[in-house]
Amino acid sequence: MNVLIISTSDVNGGAAIAAFRLMKALHARGVGVKMLVRDKRSDSELVTRSGCKLMNDFRFYRERGEIFLHNCLSRNYLFDISIASTGVSVVTLPQFTQADIIHLHWINQAMLSTCEIGKIIASGKKVVWTMHDMWPVTGICHHAGTCTRFHHSCGDCPYLKRPSKNDLSRKIYKEKRAAYSLDRISFVACSRWLEEQAKRSSLTTDHNLVSIPNPIDTDQYSPGDxxxxxxxxxxxxxxxxxxxxxxxxxxxxxxxxxxxxxxxxxxxxxxxxxxxxxxxxxxxxxxxxxxxxxxxxxxxxxxxxxxxxxxxxxxxxxxxxxxxxxxxxxxxxxxxxxxxxxxxxxxxxxxxxxxxxxxxxxxxxxxxxxxxxxxxxxxxxxxxxxxxxxxxxxxxxxxxxxxxxxx
CATH class of the missing domain: 3.40.50.2000 (Glycogen Phosphorylase B;)
Known part of the structure; x- marks a missing residue:
């Protein structure tokens, strides 16, 4: 079994650290596992950076710029939402073609576009997606708070400067629904709370959904004097x-x-x-x-x-x-x-x-x-x-x- 973990980063941020720990634990169990990232900061030979740094940075600023412009030059919520309008291409890479299972983690900020996610799902590979926040099951937000519009189709998004019934959140929601419909996904929520939130989204309909926590090395993190x-x-x-x-x-x-x-x-x-x-x-x-x-x-x-x-x-x-x-x-x-x-x-x-x-x-x-x-x-x-x-x-x-x- 060969597993390819895809994440925006390997060790920068909580979601990345969790994915990196899982990769190391799988490797220790003899699983053929590799990791593909946009932002590589570790020295692990199991991790490969996809795309050149200059282009990756350009994509990152381009997407943030789109959000900035869409919200009428307001910096409010600039990093509370993601639109997945751009990202690297992974489906033609040897790491992808050699993998039996594609395991997505946190893939925002120009790692994967919605279009590329659709290509991954349609590739015939088995796809597992560990959710570290609510973004995979909402239109654009990482945490919906008290909003329940993601249950059906989003729209009237409280994170947008000019919300409307057919605003950007509903547009991206529809794009996700189309991408997810191309094959079955095994969604994994890191907490039971997130599992319950994901169950309420129509985006998880007809897909598997389970809750599995993040792993930790209990030898490295252990009690001391x-x-x-x-x-x-x-x-x-x-x-x-x-x-x-x-x-x-x-x-x-x-x-x-x-x-x-x-x-x-x-x-x-x-x-x-x-x-x-x-x-x-x-x-x-x-x-x-x-x-x-x-x-x-x-x-x-x-x-x-x-x-x-x-x-x-x-x-x-x-x-x-x-x-x-x-x-x-x-x-x-x-x-x-x-x-x-x-x-x-x-x-x-x-x-x-x-x-x-x-x-x-x-x-x-x-x-x-x-x-x-x-x-x-x-x-x-x-x-x-x-x-x-x-x-x-x-x-x-x-x-x-x-x-x-x-x-």
């Missing part, structure tokens, strides 16, 4: 540490405003907030009390940061199945997050952490306080680690994908 980790990182051992990590820490969709308010409510508790990710300084300046900006941390160093933390917080407003949450839990670090997306599937409330009311900074602060000062942290740690071992460990996830491939 907390005091040793704190000392190695130069962190105080006499303070409770709250870790917040994101690729772009200042992204409003990561709920930083709620984190800042929750920190204000905890400012007299002697808590240290540790920020990991780009632009973390923007948050650190606004957080009351003691705060440290660690900047961007490479993946191989993140386990030590998770182990140094007493709790990991993810106040995200839009999430599917966040890798950071899984990584923290694998290290035995209790977690606190909002009740949205796949987060409540991962955090077992009052068992491995705390699930706070959505967009409620006060309850987020309550969750942090409970986890740090009231709960049995050792028990929370053990439960978090056990949850990952039982549901997200690489071997368990790979076995489920192998069944999808075989079917």
């Amino acid at each position: 907390k005091m040793v980790a704190k000392r190695n990182l130069g962190l105080p051992t006499d303070k409770k540490i709250v870790l917040f990590a994101a690729v772009k820490a200042s992204d409003k969709r990561k709920g930083v405003d709620y984190l800042i308010e929750a920190a204000r409510l905890l400012k007299d508790k002697g808590v240290l907030f540790l920020i990991a990710g780009s632009n973390g300084g923007e948050i650190a300046e606004q957080l009351p009390g003691v705060c440290l900006d660690a900047g961007f941390i490479s993946p191989d160093r993140m386990p030590e940061y998770y182990n140094a933390a007493d709790v990991f917080v993810t106040p995200s407003l839009q999430e599917n199945l966040p890798n950071t949450l899984m990584e923290a839990m694998a290290c035995g670090t209790p977690c606190v997050g909002f009740n949205t997306g796949g987060i409540p599937e991962m955090i077992d409330h009052h068992r491995s952490g705390y699930v706070a009311k959505y967009k409620d900074a006060g309850d987020l602060a309550n969750g942090l306080h409970w986890t740090l000062f009231e709960a049995d942290q050792q028990l929370l740690s053990e439960n978090a680690r056990e949850k990952v071992l039982s549901e997200y460990a690489e071997e368990k996830v790979v076995n489920r994908y192998l069944r999808v491939y075989a079917e």
Whole structure:
């Protein structure tokens, strides 16, 4: 069995990291697997960049430009939607022709056009598509929020400056429906929440749909001595540490405003907030009390940061199945997050952490306080680690994908 994974990137972003981890796990099981990307950043010989960088960059800016113009020169929602108007050609590549199964992941921002997706589906190859957000089952948006128009045909899109019944969202929805009709697709949702959303879309009608979580290496991400980790990182051992990590820490969709308010409510508790990710300084300046900006941390160093933390917080407003949450839990670090997306599937409330009311900074602060000062942290740690071992460990996830491939 030869599998070709197609992704916009190999290690840049949560969806890319999840796809890359799956590729490595499949390779370790003896599966003939390769990865095709637009943006290659790893040194893996299994990964090939499709197209030259200059043209790939041109396609990326061309598509963003189309969205910018369509929305009347507004930057609002510039990266909340994708239109798949351009991309690289893959169906004639040797990696494609040699593959038995084509496994799509996150393929936006000029990796694949809707036209190319149609060619892939019509090729006769078996197609599996892991959904890391809602885009495969909506017209143009990555997260529909409270909008339900994607159930039928989109239109009147709240992400567009001039929404109408036959706007761009409905046009792309129709293009997707035509492409998907060319053969059967096995859609995989990374969370049960996303599976339920996908079931409501008419785009998944007549296609297979299952839920399989992202995998994680539980040897790389494993519990360590907390005091040793704190000392190695130069962190105080006499303070409770709250870790917040994101690729772009200042992204409003990561709920930083709620984190800042929750920190204000905890400012007299002697808590240290540790920020990991780009632009973390923007948050650190606004957080009351003691705060440290660690900047961007490479993946191989993140386990030590998770182990140094007493709790990991993810106040995200839009999430599917966040890798950071899984990584923290694998290290035995209790977690606190909002009740949205796949987060409540991962955090077992009052068992491995705390699930706070959505967009409620006060309850987020309550969750942090409970986890740090009231709960049995050792028990929370053990439960978090056990949850990952039982549901997200690489071997368990790979076995489920192998069944999808075989079917």
